[in-house]
Amino acid sequence: MTTEIFVLATLVEVLLIGGIFLLYPRFARRGLLFGVYVGEQVWAGDEAGRITRGWYTGMVVWIALTVLVSAVLWSALPSVALAPLAPILLVVGFLALYLRAYFQARALAPEGPPPPAAAVLTAPPPANPILPFTSVGFGVACGVAALAYAASHYADLPPMVPTHFGLSGAPDAWRPKSFSTVMLLPLMTLVIGVSLGVIAFLTSRAKRALRYPLTEVSVAAQTRFREAMTRYISAVGMMATLMLTLMAISSIRVALGLERGLSPVAMIIAGVLLVAALAGTVYIGLRYGQGGSRLERAASRAPLTDGLADNRYWVLGMFYVNRDDPAILVEHRFGLGYTINLGNWKAVALFILFIGLLIGITVAALVAG
Amino acid sequence: MDTAVTVLIDWSSAEPVYAQIARQIRSRIASGDLAPGLVLPPVRGLASDLGVNLNTVARAYWLLEEEGFLKIRSRSGAEVTAPLRDADPATVERLRQQLAAALSRMRQAGLTHAEVRQQAEQELAALAGHEPER
Numbered sequence: 357m358t359t360e361i362f363v364l365a366t367l368v369e370v371l372l373i374g375g376i377f378l379l380y381p382r383f384a385r386r387g388l389l390f391g392v393y394v395g396e397q398v399w400a401g402d403e404a405g406r407i408t409r410g411w412y413t414g415m416v417v418w419i420a421l422t423v424l425v426s427a428v429l430w431s432a433l434p435s436v437a438l439a440p441l442a443p444i445l446l447v448v449g450f451l452a453l454y455l456r457a458y459f460q461a462r463a464l465a466p467e468g469p470p471p472p473a474a475a476v477l478t479a480p481p482p483a484n485p486i487l488p489f490t491s492v493g494f495g496v497a498c499g500v501a502a503l504a505y506a507a508s509h510y511a512d513l514p515p516m517v518p519t520h521f522g523l524s525g526a527p528d529a530w531r532p533k534s535f536s537t538v539m540l541l542p543l544m545t546l547v548i549g550v551s552l553g554v555i556a557f558l559t560s561r562a563k564r565a566l567r568y569p570l571t572e573v574s575v576a577a578q579t580r581f582r583e584a585m586t587r588y589i590s591a592v593g594m595m596a597t598l599m600l601t602l603m604a605i606s607s608i609r610v611a612l613g614l615e616r617g618l619s620p621v622a623m624i625i626a627g628v629l630l631v632a633a634l635a636g637t638v639y640i641g642l643r644y645g646q647g648g649s650r651l652e653r654a655a656s657r658a659p660l661t662d663g664l665a666d667n668r669y670w671v672l673g674m675f676y677v678n679r680d681d682p683a684i685l686v687e688h689r690f691g692l693g694y695t696i697n698l699g700n701w702k703a704v705a706l707f708i709l710f711i712g713l714l715i716g717i718t719v720a721a722l723v724a725g
Numbered sequence: 726m727d728t729a730v731t732v733l734i735d736w737s738s739a740e741p742v743y744a745q746i747a748r749q750i751r752s753r754i755a756s757g758d759l760a761p762g763l764v765l766p767p768v769r770g771l772a773s774d775l776g777v778n779l780n781t782v783a784r785a786y787w788l789l790e791e792e793g794f795l796k797i798r799s800r801s802g803a804e805v806t807a808p809l810r811d812a813d814p815a816t817v818e819r820l821r822q823q824l825a826a827a828l829s830r831m832r833q834a835g836l837t838h839a840e841v842r843q844q845a846e847q848e849l850a851a852l853a854g855h856e857p858e859r
Contacts (some may be wrong), residue, residue, distance in 0.1 A: 473734040475774035477750065477765050563773050572729035661733075663776045681776040682769065 361523060363430050363439070367423055370442045372634050374419035376641070377450050380691050381408050383641040385649040385664075386656040390457035391673015391689045393471075393665045394464040396657050407460045411453060418449035454690065458673050465667050473662040474568040476575045483583050488557035491590040491597075495549020498597045502542035502604040509608050510538060517611040521603075525617035527610055536720050541607060545600040547713045552593025554706075560586040562694050563683035565647060565664035570655035577648030577655075584644050585693060588636045595632065599625040637692060647687045664689065669699075730758050734775055742777055746785035754794050754805055755852050761807035767800055 387396045389404050390411070398404060426442040518527030519537055531537045562582055567574040602622035609615040644650055647664075663669050664687055669678040676686050679699035684706070688695050696703040732749045734742055753759045765771070765786075772782040786803045789795040795803040831841045 469737045472736065473775045473777070475732050475766070475771055477730045477732055477753070477759065477771075478763070479729070479766065479774075481766070482770075561770075561773075563776070566731075566774075568731065568733060571731045575729060662774075678776060680778055681773070682779050683773040683776065 360434075363426075363434075366439050366442050367426065369630075370422055370426070370446050371419065373443070374415065374422070374446055374450075376634070376637055377446075378412065378415045378419070379638070379641060381411060383646040383649065383692055384690060385645070385647050385652075385660065385687075387660050387665065388689050389461040389464065390454060391670065392458060392461040392465050393660065393667055393689075394461060395466050396659060398464050398466070403464060404461070407457050410460075411457050414453040414456070415450070418453065419446070422446050422449065455672070461673075462667075470668065471659065471661050471665040472568065474566045474571055475564075476566065476571050479564075479575045480579060482560055483586070485557055485560050487590045488553055488560055488586060490553075491556050491593045492550055492553030494594050495546065495551075495553050495597050498601040499542065499546025499549050502545045502601045503539065505605050506538050506542045506608055509612060513538065513608070513611050518607055521607070521610075521618050525620070525623055527607075527617070533611075538608070540717060540720075541600065541604040543717050544714070545597060545604055547710075547717065548600060549593065549597035551710050551713075552589060552596065556586050556589040556593060558685050558706075559589055559694060562685040563663070563681070563687070565687055566661055567652065567655045567658035568661050570658040573655035574648075574652050574658070577644075577651035579648075580651055581640075581644045581646075581648035584640055588640060592629065592633050592636065595625060595629045599629055641692050646692050732771075732775070734777070743781045743784040743788070746771075746775075746782060747788045750785065750789055751792070751794055752851070759805050761805050763805045764798065764802045765795070765805065767802045770802075 381390070387393055387399050389399055389407065394404065422442055422445045425445065426438075429441065430438055513533050515533055516530045517533045517537055518529065519531045520527065520529035522528045560582065562585075564575060564578040564582070566578065599622055602619045602625065606615060606617075606619040606622055610617065642650075649656070659665065663676065663678055663681055663683075669676055669681075670689060671677060673689050674695070676695060676697050677699040678697055681697055681699065683697050684700055684703040685694040686697055687693075696707050698704060730753055732746055734745055738745065740748075750759065750765070759765070766774070768779055768782045768786060772779045775782070786795055786797055790797050790803070793806060793809070796806050797803045828841055828845070831844065832838070836844070
């Protein structure tokens with residue numbers, strides 16, 4: 357029964373995430389077509405419409421195929437180990453369809469001089485970063501608390517400790533006690549909690565890509581979008597940190613025989629976190645649009661400026677590389693949110709540090725296990 | 726109508742980027758669009774929004790501070806300064822010589838006397854309505 361529930365949950369997740377992918381063109385700023393700046397008039401033209409319809413058709417077919425293939429395989433081989441198959445298939449299809457649309461859109465890109473850069477001298481300053489700072493502080497506090505709890509009970513732990521829990525919350529895998537197996541979850545709590553808080557702060561200071569003229573409307577839309585994303589990332593970060601902290605403490609208590617399974621509160625928070633993350637993405641996309649596209653409709657015929665509109669700095673429409681630009685985070689051209697400026701060494705260093713910590717902790721745990 | 730005060734960089738222009746930034750800020754201050762006391766964005770924020778090197782914006786701000794248009798406030802940006810109450814005779818003489826040089830260059834570039842006067846009057850008209858308090 358647990359396997360069936362897990363499979364069903366995975367399929368629902370695929371449908372939800374696939375649905376968000378499907379909606380990406382509706383979030384995009386006018387002028388940006390599948391990672392390519394084609395100009396505001398061409399964006400509204402017949403050829404662009406044909407490319408977008410191809411995307412919708414392709415994504416619907418691919419989502420259906422993913423669900424069908426996964427269901428057939430699971431019915432033949434009912435195993436939780438097959439669970440990653442559906443999300444992987446979905447992402448592979450998404451990338452393939454995106455690249456097809458990207459190369460079609462590239463043929464519509466305008467020739468000519470690079471677009472001007474614009475900034476508003478009277479724009480409001482970035483919002484008070486108290487929420488991102490709170491998220492970082494919360495991550496530090498929870499991570500330290502989880503580490504302290506694990507360290508203080510380390511000597512009392514039995515020779516074998518639980519390292520994985522099933523959907524019911526009961527442990528289903530055990531490993532010999534070691535520093536890595538006991539401290540992995542508390543360390544991940546600290547790293548993820550602090551990282552998401554830092555990302556929220558960087559988002560609050562992310563580069564604004566304006567339209568010129570009509571910059572007043574554009575900067576207001578950009579600012580509201582940036583603030584919404586900051587709140588979203590801070591909230592998701594704190595929820596994830598709380599969930600991981602409860603799981604870390606609960607796993608120690610299970611090992612000590614004080615509890616039979618993971619804390620029900622942690623399980624509930626995990627469910628709420630998943631729903632909130634997905635719902636938040638859809639809400640921001642439909643309410644604000646990428647970069648505030650739905651708030652800047654009054655200005656959307658004015659051309660985009662600077663790096664977002666300059667195709668020279670974008671690789672496959674996904675990776676922004678501009679060494680002269682001091683910005684760390686810039687808007688995605690396709691999708692929702694921000695991406696790092698790979699031409700800025702500070703941005704690259706932060707990214708490597710974050711990924712390196714996560715990979716390093718995980719590898720250490722695997723080696724120890 | 727857009728009331729935002731915007732600075733725009735033309736990458737194809739022969740004018741250096743820092744000079745474009747300084748020129749636009751200077752004219753906006755002189756025309757009254759940027760009032761005394763207003764704090765312009767910090768160097769990092771403006772450089773990020775424009776996608777230019779930090780030193781480019783810093784150079785523009787330093788130039789304007791030297792000319793008396795701005796007072797740099799370290800990390801929090803640069804404040805627009807009010808025009809001086811009394812014109813310093815030495816400064817007036819220096820600026821008069823710069824004006825004479827500019828007018829001479831315009832004549833040498835082929836503009837007639839009337840055309841030079843027209844250009845000068847257009848620039849003065851842009852500053853109209855922004856008389857410093859005395």
